[in-house]
Amino acid sequence: MLRYALKRLGLGIVIVSVAMMMLFAMVYVIPGDPASVALGPRATPQMIEALRARMGLDQPIWMQFLKFYTSAFRGDLGTEVLSGRQVLDVVFEQVPFTLALIAGAISWSVLLGIPLGCIAAVRRGGFVDRVVGILSVAVIALPSFVIAIYSLLIFAVALRWLPAIGAGEPGNLKSQLMALILPSLAVGLGWVGYIARMVRASMLETLEASHIRTARAFGLSDRRITYSYALRIAILPTITLLGVGIGHMLSSSVFAEIVFARPGIGKLVYEAISVRNYPIVTGAVLVTTVFFVVVNVLADIVIGALDPRVRASFD
Amino acid sequence: MTVLDVRDLSVDFATEDGALQALKKVELTVPKNRIVGVVGESGCGKSTLINAILGLLADNGSVTSGRILFEEGQDLAHLDGAAMRALRGRKIATVFQDPMGALNPVLSVGRQMRDIQYRSGLSRREKDTRSVAMLRKVRIPDPEKRLAQFPHEFSGGMKQRIAIAMALMMEPSLLIADEPTTALDATLEVTIIELLKELQQQIGCSVLFISHHLGVIAELCDEMIVMYAGEVVERGTTRDIFHNARHPYTRKLLACDPARLSHRAARLPTIPGTLPDLRRRPAGCVFQARCEIADGVCSTMPPDAVVTEGHVARCWHTSEALAVEATA
Amino acid sequence: MSEQALIERRPLTRLGGLGRTLRRIMREPLGALGLSLVVFVVLMALFADVLASYPSTKLSPADRFQPASWQHLLGTDHLGRDLFSRVLHGGRIALAIALGATGASLVIGIVLGLIAGYGPRWLDNLMLLLFDALKSFPTVMLALTLVTLTGPSLTAVVVVVVLVSVPGYARIIRTQTLVLKSAEHVMAARSMGASTARILAVHIMPNVIGPILILASMDIPVVVAIEAGLSFLGLGVRPPMPSWGSILNDGFANIRDSYWIVVAGGLPIVLTTLGFTFLGETLRDVFDPRLRGRG
Numbered sequence: 032m033l034r035y036a037l038k039r040l041g042l043g044i045v046i047v048s049v050a051m052m053m054l055f056a057m058v059y060v061i062p063g064d065p066a067s068v069a070l071g072p073r074a075t076p077q078m079i080e081a082l083r084a085r086m087g088l089d090q091p092i093w094m095q096f097l098k099f100y101t102s103a104f105r106g107d108l109g110t111e112v113l114s115g116r117q118v119l120d121v122v123f124e125q126v127p128f129t130l131a132l133i134a135g136a137i138s139w140s141v142l143l144g145i146p147l148g149c150i151a152a153v154r155r156g157g158f159v160d161r162v163v164g165i166l167s168v169a170v171i172a173l174p175s176f177v178i179a180i181y182s183l184l185i186f187a188v189a190l191r192w193l194p195a196i197g198a199g200e201p202g203n204l205k206s207q208l209m210a211l212i213l214p215s216l217a218v219g220l221g222w223v224g225y226i227a228r229m230v231r232a233s234m235l236e237t238l239e240a241s242h243i244r245t246a247r248a249f250g251l252s253d254r255r256i257t258y259s260y261a262l263r264i265a266i267l268p269t270i271t272l273l274g275v276g277i278g279h280m281l282s283s284s285v286f287a288e289i290v291f292a293r294p295g296i297g298k299l300v301y302e303a304i305s306v307r308n309y310p311i312v313t314g315a316v317l318v319t320t321v322f323f324v325v326v327n328v329l330a331d332i333v334i335g336a337l338d339p340r341v342r343a344s345f346d
Numbered sequence: 347m348t349v350l351d352v353r354d355l356s357v358d359f360a361t362e363d364g365a366l367q368a369l370k371k372v373e374l375t376v377p378k379n380r381i382v383g384v385v386g387e388s389g390c391g392k393s394t395l396i397n398a399i400l401g402l403l404a405d406n407g408s409v410t411s412g413r414i415l416f417e418e419g420q421d422l423a424h425l426d427g428a429a430m431r432a433l434r435g436r437k438i439a440t441v442f443q444d445p446m447g448a449l450n451p452v453l454s455v456g457r458q459m460r461d462i463q464y465r466s467g468l469s470r471r472e473k474d475t476r477s478v479a480m481l482r483k484v485r486i487p488d489p490e491k492r493l494a495q496f497p498h499e500f501s502g503g504m505k506q507r508i509a510i511a512m513a514l515m516m517e518p519s520l521l522i523a524d525e526p527t528t529a530l531d532a533t534l535e536v537t538i539i540e541l542l543k544e545l546q547q548q549i550g551c552s553v554l555f556i557s558h559h560l561g562v563i564a565e566l567c568d569e570m571i572v573m574y575a576g577e578v579v580e581r582g583t584t585r586d587i588f589h590n591a592r593h594p595y596t597r598k599l600l601a602c603d604p605a606r607l608s609h610r611a612a613r614l615p616t617i618p619g620t621l622p623d624l625r626r627r628p629a630g631c632v633f634q635a636r637c638e639i640a641d642g643v644c645s646t647m648p649p650d651a652v653v654t655e656g657h658v659a660r661c662w663h664t665s666e667a668l669a670v671e672a673t674a
Numbered sequence: 675m676s677e678q679a680l681i682e683r684r685p686l687t688r689l690g691g692l693g694r695t696l697r698r699i700m701r702e703p704l705g706a707l708g709l710s711l712v713v714f715v716v717l718m719a720l721f722a723d724v725l726a727s728y729p730s731t732k733l734s735p736a737d738r739f740q741p742a743s744w745q746h747l748l749g750t751d752h753l754g755r756d757l758f759s760r761v762l763h764g765g766r767i768a769l770a771i772a773l774g775a776t777g778a779s780l781v782i783g784i785v786l787g788l789i790a791g792y793g794p795r796w797l798d799n800l801m802l803l804l805f806d807a808l809k810s811f812p813t814v815m816l817a818l819t820l821v822t823l824t825g826p827s828l829t830a831v832v833v834v835v836v837l838v839s840v841p842g843y844a845r846i847i848r849t850q851t852l853v854l855k856s857a858e859h860v861m862a863a864r865s866m867g868a869s870t871a872r873i874l875a876v877h878i879m880p881n882v883i884g885p886i887l888i889l890a891s892m893d894i895p896v897v898v899a900i901e902a903g904l905s906f907l908g909l910g911v912r913p914p915m916p917s918w919g920s921i922l923n924d925g926f927a928n929i930r931d932s933y934w935i936v937v938a939g940g941l942p943i944v945l946t947t948l949g950f951t952f953l954g955e956t957l958r959d960v961f962d963p964r965l966r967g968r969g
Contacts, residue, residue: 049807058823165704172951174899176906177940180922184933241447247402248442249462249512250435263452282814286903290926300815301907304822312822316815324810338452339496 036332043328048100050320054313055099070307086310108314118314122296126318128198129295131207132284135215137273140222145266147223148230152265153257155235163231167224175283179217179290186213196292214287218280222273229272234265267338274330278323348415349520349552350376350399355412355423357391357398357576366624368394369576370632371412376520381546381553383567383584385560385599389621391576392556396524398423399554400440401430417519435462439513443525445505449497456493459512466516480511483548484541503534507541514545521546521553527562539566560603564588569656572596575621575632582657592651592659594637631661639663698960705956711949715942719765726759731914739932748938751924757938760916765942767917771828772897775835776890783840784886787847788874792855798848805841813838813900821909831910835897842893843886850882888961892954895947902943918943 066082083089086109087098102109108118151163170178187195199207237243238261246256285297292298296315303311352374359366369391376382384392397403399414399422414422417437422430434440442448450458459477460470468476474493481489484507497505506526513521523542527535539562546553557563563570564584571581572593580593591597598617619636622628628635630645637644643662651664699705718725728746734754742749748757790801817834824830854860860877868876904910905919906926913920918939925935 045803046807046810049803050810053804053807053811054819057819168704168951168955169948172895172947174903174943174947176903176922177943180926180929180936181940184929184936188930188933241442241444242450244402245440245442245448245509246450248400248434248440250431250433251461251464252431255461260450260453264450267452278810278812281812285814285818286906289907297814300818304818304909307822309822312819316811316819319812319815320810323812327810339498 032335035335039328039331039335043324047321047324050324051100051103051317054317054320055096058313103317108317109310111308111310118310119318121311122299122315122318125294125296125299125315128293129281129284129288129297131198131211132215132218132287132293132295133277133280135211136219136222136280136283139216139219140226140273140276141269144223144226145230145262145269148227149234149257149262149265151227151231152234152238160231163227167228170220170224171228173221175217175221176286176290178220179214179287182213182217183290198293198295210291210293214284214291214293217287217290218283221283222276222280225272225276226269229268230265233268234261237261237264240264264338267334270330270334270337274327277326281319281323347378348375349378349417350374350554351413351415352395352399353413353415355395355398355414356410357394357403357407358410359404360406360408361625364625367410367576367627368407368624369398370627372573372576372578373581374571374578376552376554377569378519378552379550380568381543381555381566383563383570384554384556384573385558385563385570386573387558387599387621389575390573392573393524394576395573396440396522396554396556399522400434400438401425401427432465435518436465436516437518438520438522439516439518440522440524441506441509441513441526443528445502445509445529448509449505451497454494454496455500455508459493459508459515462512463515476515477511480515481508483514483545484508484511486511503530503538506530506534506538510538510542510545514549514551517549517551519551521551523553523555525557528557528559535562542566560588560600572599575627576624577632577660579633579661580657580659582653586654586657590653590657592653592657592664593633593661594639594663595633596659639666695960699953699956702956702960704952705960708949708952708954708956711945712953715765715946715949716769718762719769722759722762722766726756726762728756728759731755731916739928741932741934748941749932749934751921751935752928752932757921757935760921761918761938761942764916764918764921765946767911767915768898768901768942768946771831771835771901772894775832775897775901776839776893778832779836779839779893780843780886780890782836783843784847784879784882786840787844787882788851788878790844791848791851792870792874792878801844801848805845808837809841814903817900817904817909821904826904826909826912828911831901831904834904835900838900839893839897843889846886846889847882850885851878854878854881884961888954888958891957892951894954895950898943898946898950 066079066086066088070078070082080089087095090098106119108122110116111118111121147163147167151160154160183195186193193213194206194210197210199210234257238257243256243261246260251260281297284295285301287293288295288298289301296319300312300315303309303315352372355369355372355374356367357369359368372391372395374382374384374395384395386392394403394407397407398409401422403409409423412423416422416433420429420433422433425433449455453461456474456477459480460473463473463476466473466476477493478489481492486492486504486507492500497508500508506529510526526542527538530538542553543566555563555567567584569582570584570587571578572587572595573579574595580587580591580596587596588600591600595617602616617636622632622635628645629647631637631640631648634640634644641663648660648662650658650660651662652658653664696709699709732755734750737746737750737754738752740746740750740754746756746758748761750756751760786801790798813834816837817830820834820837821830854877860873863873863877901910902917902919902922905917906922908920908923911917911920921939922936922943923939925932925937925939929936
């Protein structure tokens with residue numbers, strides 16, 4: 032198990048390093064100088080030169096590259112151009128809000144998706160199965176920002192059931208939860224569809240397995256066979272799916288945070304763009320990328336812990 | 347006294363091309379404390395027979411005639427789901443062919459053994475104690491420790507022993523063994539067969555043993571039936587059938603058994619031809635298309651010809667069958 | 675024996691005749707719905723000039739914030755522009771970008787996939803690593819970084835789409851190429867001295883093109899969503915050019931009083947994404963059930 036986890040972790044580190052290289056290359060290759068971008072069109076050449084020196088952009092490319100790597104791995108993503116604060120601090124301030132949003136989205140998708148997929152599989156070919164199938168495709172297809180805006184229009188503006196903006200009063204859990212409902216639904220609704228479809232498919236596959244026949248031959252109840260013996264195997268791919276899904280949810284959360292005026296990483300980056308605060312943008316992108324890769328490594332390790340077969344196949 | 351008495355059992359499956367008759371008028375008795383073998387090529391209806399007895403026929407399958415009488419006369423063919431489920435695992439236990447896939451891969455062996463004792467009313471600790479005792483009986487070394495392990499941590503032979511332990515744990519009156527040794531190599535096969543025989547005597551249950559391996563049947567079974575295309579073509583004591591087979595199909599089957607070949611053959615003999623289409627069964631004898639001694643009369647349904655007491659062959663030409671081979 | 679005679683072509687997917695394809699799609703209720711929606715959306719975009727009675731960028735301060743009526747089927751926005759005209763013309767841009775960006779991604783993905791699958795082992799591993807790293811950026815984050823540096827533009831939208839979708843196409847082409855590389859007919863052609871280019875063009879491409887086209891058709895709604903999303907954030911299509919995303923953005927600022935603007939901006943996105951998705955799902959189920967779960 033430890034060997035499996037270490038292997039997975041090693042692969043994750045390699046991917047993050049390559050992703051950082053790409054980010055660096057992108058900044059370097061794309062025409063446009065970060066310093067002049069940051070200062071805007073009215074900056075004098077002297078100002079740009081001074082900022083370039085402060086950002087280390089006047090040094091040779093390999094020096095910049097080395098410095099970018101070494102400081103990033105020490106957790107130093109540089110300082111914000113205007114206020115001089117540590118980029119990492121600024122980003123981490125927003126992390127809890129985005130995490131709450133994604134946790135909410137995962138709750139929606141798991142709590143609705145798994146039972147729906149299960150019911151569809153058990154009632155295969157029936158009315159419920161067909162309805163769940165069509166709805167799943169539909170919610171997967173709809174872009175999350177359209178869901179965000181329409182749900183805001185319906186539930187917050189027209190019906191006034193739920194708050195339209197903000198993350199709720201600090202310290203007031205109920206108001207925070209109320210403020211979380213709509214944004215997390217917008218982020219998670221598509222994943223309800225993905226998970227329902229996947230659980231249905233893997234449930235049908237599992238129910239065909241010969242160990243399920245054994246369980247029946249031993250007189251175990253249908254309920255126990257479906258929900259304990261089969262579901263336990265059928266939900267395993269959900270973990271991998273959610274691991275991949277975190278990346279998409281991070282994307283969707285940018286829209287949800289903007290539409291519902293919630294603090295969070297997405298909103299931070301969006302606002303940083305409009306004032307051309309370039310270190311914040313790369314810093315936040317790096318943090319979310321690392322987060323995404325770490326989540327996927329964790330998902331694989333969890334799968335390994337839950338499914339002995341995966342562990343065995345990795346050796 | 348009989349434990350299982352199958353009478354006139356027919357099973358149909360609904361398919362897109364019409365009904366497929368997988369079993370036709372199957373007769374089979376399993377006396378108490380006896381081991382009865384079922385032999386036949388793949389596709390002869392062995393699995394359908396098991397599923398019909400266990401009440402686990404696929405959704406498109408149904409019993410169209412006959413009865414499956416169990417112990418004191420409960421008819422398994424017409425038992426409701428809950429009553430059937432109460433028998434499965436407790437009175438009728440099964441060991442399946444594929445030891446690799448027969449156990450749930452994500453649950454520990456101990457958990458699965460505990461789960462099947464759900465009707466015993468024992469505490470968790472008592473259930474585990476029984477599981478350990480049972481694993482010891484099938485000679486799994488260090489059973490206390492093994493209980494926490496997962497199926498993939500056991501070898502194929504060990505998994506099959508565990509499956510046998512699970513099947514016999516509730517001391518059933520009937521054990522159905524569905525080709526339990528087919529997936530194992532020859533040396534393992536012998537030990538599993540001996541283990542089964544030993545435990546059967548200890549527990550005093552009857553066994554319905556399905557195999558296409560004639561050697562195993564000869565070794566283990568008291569009585570046997572030979573199935574072809576969903577019909578029982580010959581039944582009797584194992585000794586009678588091995589020494590005095592009267593159905594042409596049985597004789598062919600015996601002739602094809604590599605262990606019984608009297609001379610060295612460059613190529614194993616096979617029976618020419620294929621199984622008939624079960625959606626369009628031939629009128630009369632089901633084996634006629636592949637039979638060397640079939641004639642006009644074979645297109646009418648052959649009778650159950652009694653060879654000796656309890657030895658029956660469904661054929662018009664039970665005496666010619668002997669003569670043809672003697673001259674060949 | 676000629677090289678042709680040795681070839682046993684076993685294409686993964688044969689799209690067959692157009693008429694037969696259409697009939698098979700129309701047999702499925704979901705496919706029929708999807709195809710109708712797609713045809714509707716495409717026709718509306720093609721005939722935007724005929725159907726729309728107002729220029730899409732014409733300001734008319736007197737008509738600001740008009741709800742839907744016979745004069746303005748979808749109402750007007752905060753500058754008095756007719757939303758119906760803007761939606762139709764926005765559709766042209768959305769579909770043009772979807773087709774252009776998907777086409778570009780397809781070409782690049784196929785080339786990279788063939789190189790990875792047919793080229794040396796180290797190059798294959800390197801490319802897989804790059805694809806994995808590229809996929810580890812959340813799409814919108816990648817787009818935001820890019821747009822910060824280049825400024826908002828149509829090109830930026832296309833580049834984002836290409837960066838996001840190339841790894842997926844390339845991976846599938848690579849896998850298929852690896853399988854086919856050792857297939858008998860390719861081996862035979864190779865032993866007869868066919869050039870790499872010829873093998874790729876004659877023996878491998880025809881076999882991988884079917885599934886990849888189905889996947890691409892399923893990616894069209896995703897591209898439509900990316901364009902609309904970036905334009906909603908003000909990072910895609912620049913005003914005054916109409917885009918469904920920017921209509922949503924205009925409406926979002928006035929959502930409390932003039933709900934019809936966001937409705938007008940969202941509706942075409944909903945119809946287009948659902949239409950293409952239903953159609954793509956049906957295509958996949960009809961022609962290549964093995965692709966299920968990869969979309």
